Amino acid sequence: MTNSQKKVSALAIASLALAIAGSVRFMPFGYDVYHSLGLSGLGPFVLFVSLVGFAIVLGIAALLLIRASGYSLKGVSIASAGLILSLATAGFFLTVIFVLRPRLVRHYSICGRNIQMIERARSAAGQDENYYAEPAKQIERIIEHLPNGRLPECPGGGRYTVHPTGYGDKCSKHGDHATCMQGI
Numbered sequence: 001m002t003n004s005q006k007k008v009s010a011l012a013i014a015s016l017a018l019a020i021a022g023s024v025r026f027m028p029f030g031y032d033v034y035h036s037l038g039l040s041g042l043g044p045f046v047l048f049v050s051l052v053g054f055a056i057v058l059g060i061a062a063l064l065l066i067r068a069s070g071y072s073l074k075g076v077s078i079a080s081a082g083l084i085l086s087l088a089t090a091g092f093f094l095t096v097i098f099v100l101r102p103r104l105v106r107h108y109s110i111c112g113r114n115i116q117m118i119e120r121a122r123s124a125a126g127q128d129e130n131y132y133a134e135p136a137k138q139i140e141r142i143i144e145h146l147p148n149g150r151l152p153e154c155p156g157g158g159r160y161t162v163h164p165t166g167y168g169d170k171c172s173k174h175g176d177h178a179t180c181m182q183g184i
């Protein structure tokens with residue numbers, strides 16, 4: 001049998017096809033592509049995760065079968081590409097779920113507490129009769145009433161905007177108190 005007559009492993013092709021279909025969803029443009037096809041929500045999301053899982057299984061199965069055939073089947077590079085792509089996607093997915101997302105949730109939570117602290121400092125500063133007498137110094141007075149006499153630090157590197165009256169305090173990165181609570 002000549003090289004050109006060798007059959008390409010169908011499993012290898014299936015592995016690569018599933019890896020591409022599953023991984024595109026997790027690429028920056030993938031969400032928009034699938035969203036425009038009406039594929040948003042938890043169901044399709046689980047489907048794409050499953051595609052990546054199947055791609056890994058099929059990629060391994062294809063490589064084992066090709067080896068068992070004594071390499072009379074072709075498709076090692078196709079199966080390897082499917083396996084690498086699906087493993088990389090799975091790695092990215094697990095990093096988001098177990099590292100990036102919990103960190104983001106923690107940041108929103110800390111930032112929400114910091115904004116509450118600023119709100120309390122404004123209430124405390126408002127008890128001082130000079131507070132209303134000197135509008136130009138109101139923000140300064142609020143900051144003086146914060147722990148250590150300075151603005152707290154946003155864990156995500158955002159900057160706080162302090163409002164002298166009412167509730168308009170916010171973080172440049174995580175939004176106001178309500179947004180921070182939603183982020184959790």
Ligand SMILES: [Zn+2]
Pocket residue numbers: 111154155156157158159171172173174175
């Ligand atoms: Zn923040």
